[in-house]
Amino acid sequence: MSVDLSWEERNGQFLSAALHWLRTLLGRQVEADDPGSVDEQLDRAIAEMAELAVGMEPPPPLAILATRFGLSRFEEEILLLCAAMELDTRIAGLCAQAQGDPSRPYPTFALALTVFADGAWDALSPDRPLRYWRLVEIFQGPGQPLTASALRADERIVNYLKGLNVLDDRLAPMLVPVAGADLGLSLPASTEATVDRVVQLLQPLAGTDRASAVQLVGADADSKTLVAQHAAARLEVDLYRLPTGLLPDQAGELETLSRLWHRETLLRPLSLYLDGDEIEGPTQQETQRVDRFLSRTAGAILLAVREAWAVVGRPGAVVDVRRPTPAEQHTAWAAALGEGEAPGLLAGQFDLSLKAIDDIVESTSADPAELWNACLAWTRPRMESLAERLEPKATWADLVLPAAELRLLTQLAAQVRHRSMVYDEWGFRGKMTRGLGITALFAGQSGTGKTFAAEVIANDLRLALYRIDLSAVMDKYVGVTEKNIARVFGAAETGGAVLFFDEADALFGKRSEVKDSLDRFGNIQINYLLQRMEAYRGLAILATNLKSALDPAFMRRLRFIVDFPFPGAAERRAIWATVFPPDVPRASLDLDRLAHLNLTGGSIHNIALNAAFLAAASGSAVTMAIVLDAARTEFRKLEKPINEADFQVDAADGAAA
Numbered sequence: 238m239s240v241d242l243s244w245e246e247r248n249g250q251f252l253s254a255a256l257h258w259l260r261t262l263l264g265r266q267v268e269a270d271d272p273g274s275v276d277e278q279l280d281r282a283i284a285e286m287a288e289l290a291v292g293m294e295p296p297p298p299l300a301i302l303a304t305r306f307g308l309s310r311f312e313e314e315i316l317l318l319c320a321a322m323e324l325d326t327r328i329a330g331l332c333a334q335a336q337g338d339p340s341r342p343y344p345t346f347a348l349a350l351t352v353f354a355d356g357a358w359d360a361l362s363p364d365r366p367l368r369y370w371r372l373v374e375i376f377q378g379p380g381q382p383l384t385a386s387a388l389r390a391d392e393r394i395v396n397y398l399k400g401l402n403v404l405d406d407r408l409a410p411m412l413v414p415v416a417g418a419d420l421g422l423s424l425p426a427s428t429e430a431t432v433d434r435v436v437q438l439l440q441p442l443a444g445t446d447r448a449s450a451v452q453l454v455g456a457d458a459d460s461k462t463l464v465a466q467h468a469a470a471r472l473e474v475d476l477y478r479l480p481t482g483l484l485p486d487q488a489g490e491l492e493t494l495s496r497l498w499h500r501e502t503l504l505r506p507l508s509l510y511l512d513g514d515e516i517e518g519p520t521q522q523e524t525q526r527v528d529r530f531l532s533r534t535a536g537a538i539l540l541a542v543r544e545a546w547a548v549v550g551r552p553g554a555v556v557d558v559r560r561p562t563p564a565e566q567h568t569a570w571a572a573a574l575g576e577g578e579a580p581g582l583l584a585g586q587f588d589l590s591l592k593a594i595d596d597i598v599e600s601t602s603a604d605p606a607e608l609w610n611a612c613l614a615w616t617r618p619r620m621e622s623l624a625e626r627l628e629p630k631a632t633w634a635d636l637v638l639p640a641a642e643l644r645l646l647t648q649l650a651a652q653v654r655h656r657s658m659v660y661d662e663w664g665f666r667g668k669m670t671r672g673l674g675i676t677a678l679f680a681g682q683s684g685t686g687k688t689f690a691a692e693v694i695a696n697d698l699r700l701a702l703y704r705i706d707l708s709a710v711m712d713k714y715v716g717v718t719e720k721n722i723a724r725v726f727g728a729a730e731t732g733g734a735v736l737f738f739d740e741a742d743a744l745f746g747k748r749s750e751v752k753d754s755l756d757r758f759g760n761i762q763i764n765y766l767l768q769r770m771e772a773y774r775g776l777a778i779l780a781t782n783l784k785s786a787l788d789p790a791f792m793r794r795l796r797f798i799v800d801f802p803f804p805g806a807a808e809r810r811a812i813w814a815t816v817f818p819p820d821v822p823r824a825s826l827d828l829d830r831l832a833h834l835n836l837t838g839g840s841i842h843n844i845a846l847n848a849a850f851l852a853a854a855s856g857s858a859v860t861m862a863i864v865l866d867a868a869r870t871e872f873r874k875l876e877k878p879i880n881e882a883d884f885q886v887d888a889a890d891g892a893a894a
Contacts, residue, residue: 244293248400251289251297255317256325258282262352263331298398305503306366314353315360318344319373319390320398347384370500371493393504402505404477405497411483415476415510417466422591423572425565428464431558435468438554439508439537450511450531450538454545455558456730458514459590461541464558465510474506474537481513484526491526495533502536513542517727518720524548543727560590563661573598579605585657586700587612588732588774609699616733617701623710623725624703627688627737629696636693637804637811637838638686645799649677650694652796653776674773678741678792680784681801684839687780688737690801694776695735703729708740711762718744719765732774738766741781767794806832809841816845822858830861834868834883840875844868862886 242250261278290297303313321328322344329342336348350356359365361383367373372394377386393405404412424432438451453461469476485491501507511530516523519542528548531538540546545555561569563584569591570580582605589597593615601611618624636643652659652675660666660673679687688704695702710721729736744762770777771794779795781787792798804812810832817823836844847867852859865884872879 244295245400247289247293248297251286251293251299252324252398254282254285254289255299256321256328258286259317259321260325260327260331263328263335266335266352267331298400302372302394302397306370306372308366309357309360311349311353311355311357312360312365312367315344315346315349315367315388316372316390316394318349318352319388320395323390323395324399341385341387343387343389345385345388349388350384369496370503371496393500397504404505405501408494408497408501411494412477412479415462415466415469415478417470420466420470422463422595424463424467425561425568425591427559427562427565428460428591431464431556432467432471434556435464435539436471438556439468439472439539450540450548450553452545452548452553452555453539453541453558454543454555456543456727457558457560457590458512458541459592460560461514461558462510463590463592465508465539465541468539469508472506472508472537474508476508476510478510478512481511481516481523481527484530486522486526488529491529492533495530499534499536502534508537508539511538511540513540513546517543517724519546560588563588563657563666566594567657567661569594574603574608579608581657583608583612585655585661586653586698586732586775587616588730589615593731613699613701613733616729616731618703618728618731618734623721624705624728624736627692627695627702627704629692629700629702631689631692631696633693633697635815636686636690637808637815638690639802639808642799642801645797646690646694649675649776649797649799650697653694653698674771675776675797676767676770676795677776677778677797677799678784678787678795679778679780679799679801680782682782682803682837684837685801685803686838687801688739689838690799691735691737691778691780698735698776700775701734702737703734704737704739706740707738707744711744718762722762722766722769726769726773729773729775734775736773736775736777738777738779741779741787742783763791767791804838808838809834809836812838812841816841817849817859821849822852824858824860826859826861826864831864831868835877836868836871840871844871847871 258279261275261282265275290300295301299313299317302308302316308316318328322332332344332348333339333342335352336345346361349360361368361373361375363369368375371391374389374391375383375386376389377383396403435451435453453464455461465476485494498509511527513519513523513527519527524546527540527546531540531548540548560566566587566589567580567584570583571577573594574580589612597608597611597615601607633647636646638646656675660669666673679690681687691704692702705725710725711718712721725736744766770779784800810828813826813828813831844864844867847870848859848864851863851867855863857863865886869879869884
């Protein structure tokens with residue numbers, strides 16, 4: 238025999254010899270041939286099979302199946318008999334003749350017991366390999382005995398015997414191969430250490446029946462996928478992703494799925510990435526479904542979740558997977574862009590995975606402004622109904638505040654801008670365990686400029702601004718408020734946003750003296766909010782109209798407290814001087830007189846806008862009379878006392894309506 242045959246050719250010849258042996262055995266039941274001649278043919282077929290199998294690497298698939306699934310010789314022969322129906326058209330006729338019944342052109346257990354030596358009755362019991370691993374299917378009609386029922390080899394197993402080792406088509410719609418495109422990314426030290434740990438845990442599990450699973454815990458799905466890809470590459474296994482939401486609810490369907498996957502791990506070097514990242518807080522039903530699946534399968538399985546799940550079916554290790562450190566992100570940006578100011582600025586503001594950095598660099602030019610905008614688009618949080626996205630357009634020139642408060646705001650913006658230098662280059666991150674987030678409290682009555690100041694800072698830092706109404710986030714049910722807060726910070730965790738929590742009075746208060754359960758849960762909510770603010774990589778601002786209602790113990794945990802006083806006459810005059818855009822047609826306005834109207838900046842803005850509409854409707858420029866008319870309307874809206882003398886104008890300026 239030629240030694241230059243390919244593995245596929247040798248396996249084909251091996252199957253031909255096995256089928257010849259099987260046809261000879263079946264033929265012996267049909268014809269009264271010379272027993273000696275039949276035995277010689279059987280011996281030659283067996284010798285040919287043995288010769289072909291010698292040196293095959295890997296061995297013939299039939300031998301692999303027998304070894305990996307623990308088949309006895311009789312069970313191996315039954316499997317060959319069933320598969321032969323798909324491999325040789327002559328087998329059906331021989332089966333019918335051997336059973337003496339033309340209506341049975343298929344293998345049966347009775348035929349196997351008759352044809353093969355060393356038959357065993359338990360070969361088709363549910364706990365034996367042929368049925369447990371779904372290698373053979375039994376088609377038993379009502380009232381039909383097991384021995385007379387048709388047997389058929391599973392399609393996946395027939396393909397495997399032919400040398401076609403592809404994923405079972407029943408699993409294919411649910412599983413997606415995790416491509417290895419990201420294997421080219423150079424891993425930083427922290428990610429490399431995580432991969433080493435995962436490989437160490439998975440190594441004893443690959444291709445075995447051992448029951449365990451490794452949970453990859455963390456908020457960043459890209460980083461977990463990257464770790465899983467590199468771990469699978471080192472273990473030399475193919476990685477497939479299965480979302481936990483696709484696990485069936487019915488116990489029978491779940492049992493079939495888990496057994497088919499387990500069977501695949503014995504046929505191919507595989508690892509499963511069970512993806513639960515889309516589930517923020519699993520329900521009991523979701524956890525039980527995953528738990529049941531894990532308890533009924535084996536091999537190398539990674540469960541990717543945001544927080545560790547309480548699964549007991551396959552208790553295993555929990556591995557925290559984090560994005561690269563800011564210093565490592567700086568290195569990644571510098572490797573892609575070269576040294577300069579951009580890597581430090583991008584790493585200092587945005588908390589991105591290696592894949593995100595690579596994708597942004599690949600899809601964007603090296604222009605710093607375009608890179609920054611691409612990072613903003615990438616990190617844009619999905620907050621749904623919990624937040625309102627504001628478009629910051631105001632600048633420092635538009636902000637009118639006393640010098641002390643204005644200085645605090647510029648310091649606040651400067652800390653956000655330079656935190657990478659202070660925390661990482663100067664080493665403060667290594668000395669601090671908490672409080673790395675930049676937090677601020679804006680206190681002042683409505684209309685004094687708190688939201689406006691947040692817009693100025695966000696615009697100056699070129700960041701998105703999200704307003705979160707804390708009164709809407711709060712919930713009367715225990716734990717729901719914390720869950721809503723977690724959703725906000727979880728969505729904004731990549732650092733491309735300024736979070737502005739409005740109506741903080743709804744949550745904060747003097748709760749240091751706990752009198753009842755509501756006070757206790759209120760303290761829990763406040764502490765949780767402050768913890769998330771301190772851990773948040775970006776800037777988080779609380780706004781309140783009632784600073785006096787806040788507990789000093791909570792205020793000490795905020796880095797900046799900025800008071801927004803009711804504007805005095807000088808501040809009001811400055812606001813009136815800039816409130817109208819340059820393109821608004823205006824007559825001469827008496828700014829000193831307008832400054833005597835006791836109003837906040839928000840009210841002044843409302844008056845200016847209403848005056849512009851009044852002027853547009855009348856086809857004239859904005860005059861003093863129109864402005865005072867709009868001011869009278871604003872006073873009535875605010876239920877302020879009105880002195881008509883304050884709203885009269887000279888005849889030359891036109892009468893107020």
